[in-house]
Amino acid sequence: MMIFNNLKTRIALWYTALFTLVLSVSLLASYKIVSYQLKGDIISELATKAEIINNAFYKEKSEEHIDEENHEKSHGEHEEKSRKKQNKDFQKVFDLEMTRLVTEYTDNNYLLFVTKNGNIQYITSRYKDIAHNNLFSKNIGDTEINDNPFTYQVLKRDEYKVVIAYKLSSIKDIQKRLVNIFYIIFPASLILSIFSGLFITQRTMNVINQITNTAKSITSTNLSERIRSSKGNDEISKLIDTLNKMINRLERSFKQTRQFSHDTAHEIRTPLTIIRGEIEYIIENESGNKETINKLENILEEVHYMSSISERLLMIHNMDTNNIRYHFEDINLSELLNDIYQDAGILSADKDITICSDIEPDINYKGNKELLTRMLWNLIENSIKYNKSGGSTFIHLQKDNDIISINIKDTGIGIPDEDIDRVFDRFYRVDKSRARKLGGSGLGLSICKWIVQLHKGNITVNSKEGFGSEFTIKLY
Numbered sequence: 001m002m003i004f005n006n007l008k009t010r011i012a013l014w015y016t017a018l019f020t021l022v023l024s025v026s027l028l029a030s031y032k033i034v035s036y037q038l039k040g041d042i043i044s045e046l047a048t049k050a051e052i053i054n055n056a057f058y059k060e061k062s063e064e065h066i067d068e069e070n071h072e073k074s075h076g077e078h079e080e081k082s083r084k085k086q087n088k089d090f091q092k093v094f095d096l097e098m099t100r101l102v103t104e105y106t107d108n109n110y111l112l113f114v115t116k117n118g119n120i121q122y123i124t125s126r127y128k129d130i131a132h133n134n135l136f137s138k139n140i141g142d143t144e145i146n147d148n149p150f151t152y153q154v155l156k157r158d159e160y161k162v163v164i165a166y167k168l169s170s171i172k173d174i175q176k177r178l179v180n181i182f183y184i185i186f187p188a189s190l191i192l193s194i195f196s197g198l199f200i201t202q203r204t205m206n207v208i209n210q211i212t213n214t215a216k217s218i219t220s221t222n223l224s225e226r227i228r229s230s231k232g233n234d235e236i237s238k239l240i241d242t243l244n245k246m247i248n249r250l251e252r253s254f255k256q257t258r259q260f261s262h263d264t265a266h267e268i269r270t271p272l273t274i275i276r277g278e279i280e281y282i283i284e285n286e287s288g289n290k291e292t293i294n295k296l297e298n299i300l301e302e303v304h305y306m307s308s309i310s311e312r313l314l315m316i317h318n319m320d321t322n323n324i325r326y327h328f329e330d331i332n333l334s335e336l337l338n339d340i341y342q343d344a345g346i347l348s349a350d351k352d353i354t355i356c357s358d359i360e361p362d363i364n365y366k367g368n369k370e371l372l373t374r375m376l377w378n379l380i381e382n383s384i385k386y387n388k389s390g391g392s393t394f395i396h397l398q399k400d401n402d403i404i405s406i407n408i409k410d411t412g413i414g415i416p417d418e419d420i421d422r423v424f425d426r427f428y429r430v431d432k433s434r435a436r437k438l439g440g441s442g443l444g445l446s447i448c449k450w451i452v453q454l455h456k457g458n459i460t461v462n463s464k465e466g467f468g469s470e471f472t473i474k475l476y
Contacts, residue, residue, distance in 0.1 A: 011204075015197035016190070023189055027182050034178060038171045043151055046166050049110075050153045053099050053162060094160055096122055103164055111150065113163040136163045207236050211243065223251035269310050276303045312443040316426070326368045326454065333365045333404065337376060337397050344380045344393075353384050354392040363399045365475055367455045375451040376406070378444045379471050383410035391468075402476070409470040415463035423461060424449045 094114065103110040104124060113136070114122040123130075127145060135143045139154045143165070149172075152165035214227045226247060227240045279300045286293055341357045348355040365372075383393040391411040398405050415423060422428045427442040452459040452473055463469035 011201045012194065012197035015201070016193050019193040019197070020190060023186065023193075027186065031175065031178055031182070035171060035175055038174060039151070039168065042166050042168065042171070046151060046153055046164065049102050049164055050155060052102055053164065054155055056095055056098055094121075094162065099162070099164075107166075109167040109170055111145070111152075111163075111165040111167070113165070115161045117159045136165075142168075204236070207240075211240065215243070218247060223247060223254055268306065269314075272303055272307045272310060276300065276307065279303065309443070312447065315447060316443065326371060328366050328368055330364055330366050331369050331372065332362065333372075334359050334361050334363045334397060336369065336373060337395065337406070340373065340376050340380060341395055344377075344384065347381065348384050348393065351384055351387065352389050353387050355380075355384070355395070356392065357395040357397075359395065359397040360399060363397060363404060365404055367475075371451045371454065375448045375473075376408075378448055379408045382444065383408055383412065383469070383471075386410070387412035387468075404475040406473040406475070407470060409468065411468040414465040414467050414469055415461070416465045420461065420463060424459075 096114065099114075100112060103112055111124045111127050112122060113124070113127075114120070130145055135145065136152055136154050139156075140152070142149060142151050144150065145165075149168040150165040151168060152163055155162040155164075211227050214225055218225045226244050229237065229240050229244070279296050283293055283296050283300070286296070337359050338357070341355065341359070345355055380393065380395065387393060387410050393411075394407070394409045396405070396407040396409070419428075424445050425442075426446045429442040449459055452475075455475055457473060457475040459471060459473045461469060461471050
């Protein structure tokens with residue numbers, strides 16, 4: 001999905017996912033710890049109550065044994081005491097009121113269950129109907145009564161069995177309240193984490209976007225731009241510093257290269273002009289040796305080629321440095337293209353190329369006539385140079401909704417797919433051997449593109465190797 005192609009969104013989602021995971025684990029751990037702690041507190045409190053009851057039980061038992069030893073004087077007296085003891089044993093040996101005081105009276109979550117010799121002596125009234133036979137099988141454990149969880153302890157002494165149990169539903173209530181609190185905290189924290197993640201990511205992405213936008217604005221003609229440094233000594237600041245230093249080196253390199261191209265082209269211009277003049281003079285005045293004339297003509301052709309390169313290098317230098325301010329004027333583009341078409345007809349006839357045109361009349365455009373002529377002538381000349389014998393070139397001009405379209409199509413050798421993206425690069429030639437033979441320097445299309453861009457237009461190429469090429473210019 002396109003949304004996941006956005007780095008800011010991905011970072012925010014990673015941040016939110018990590019925060020959600022940490023929050024979920026923290027809440028779950030809190031839930032478990034609180035539940036465990038609450039149950040531990042209840043069990044500890046239950047053990048304390050059981051200890052109180054057990055101590056009282058021993059105390060009563062101990063006092064009863066002492067009383068028996070001190071007052072047993074005769075067999076008749078002993079039987080009488082045994083009879084009385086049977087009536088009062090429960091009260092003396094097990095103090096029910098004290099047990100209820102430390103359990104039921106203080107907290108209605110307690111269940112009290114007392115048996116003597118298997119007979120029920122007391123059971124908390126709320127649970128009098130329970131089937132208690134298998135509920136308290138261990139001395140300490142958990143059970144369930146009327147669908148409520150209980151933890152219990154069992155005290156046994158002689159014929160007595162005392163069970164104190166505590167309802168754990170209070171823990172459930174607290175757990176429910178915790179869950180309700182979590183239901184509020186979790187979505188609120190999740191939303192907060194999303195916005196926090198987006199905010200933090202946006203601040204980081206603002207710096208990255210600044211780097212990207214500045215980098216986009218830096219071209220071979222605009223190397224003076226620098227990325228604004230951010231305060232601090234973090235990784236982003238170091239990256240910006242490194243990029244600025246790299247741009248500094250590139251700027252120095254470009255300046256040196258431009259200056260070298262300009263100086264070289266300028267220095268060889270005059271000698272080439274002199275050589276050309278001398279060779280032309282010799283050719284015109286040499287009438288005896290044809291072989292010498294042919295060699296001089298070949299040399300003159302090379303001189304013309306070098307002069308063309310020198311001229312184009314000087315033009316490229318002017319392009320890069322903006323040394324020349326070109327004058328724009330109203331031009332009848334239809335007449336200009338017709339004139340070029342007429343001249344191209346002579347060149348195409350020599351090459352056995354058919355040239356056709358479909359030029360809409362009276363299309364006016366404000367531009368530089370010299371540059372537009374050079375651009376159009378270069379494209380049409382290429383369509384003839386790199387065409388096949390018996391092939392054709394088609395020139396089309398039309399205006400639609402203030403957009404002027406110029407198409408120059410041929411049936412020539414075409415351009416391989418791997419070279420399409422580089423045809424407008426300087427000094428790049430698709431067929432180097434043939435381009436050199438035809439006088440190509442690899443600068444023509446680069447100049448054409450610059451001229452179109454100077455006029456705020458764009459140029460594209462569509463080609464298939466072996467079937468020809470089509471160049472489309474849009475002027476606005």
